[in-house]
Amino acid sequence: MSxxxxxxxxxxxxCEQEFAWTAGEQEFFHDKGFADPPKRCTDCxxxxxxxxxxxxxxxxxxxx
Numbered sequence: 396m397s398x399x400x401x402x403x404x405x406x407x408x409x410c411e412q413e414f415a416w417t418a419g420e421q422e423f424f425h426d427k428g429f430a431d432p433p434k435r436c437t438d439c440x441x442x443x444x445x446x447x448x449x450x451x452x453x454x455x456x457x458x459x
Contacts, residue, residue, distance in 0.1 A: 408434040
């Protein structure tokens with residue numbers, strides 16, 4: 396039995412703009428085992444990733 400995904404509209408926790416959470420993104424989250432939907436839009440997620448240095452993995456911090 397396959398899961399059916401439908402595009403959802405979400406509100407970004409940072410910029411408060413609405414963004415689409417596509418069916419493909421939902422399937423990706425499910426396949427990766429992510430339990431919660433995204434809280435940030437793509438632009439804010441990329442900005443946050445850039446602030447962290449881009450290469451950092453979740454749960455690990457780099458020592459400088």
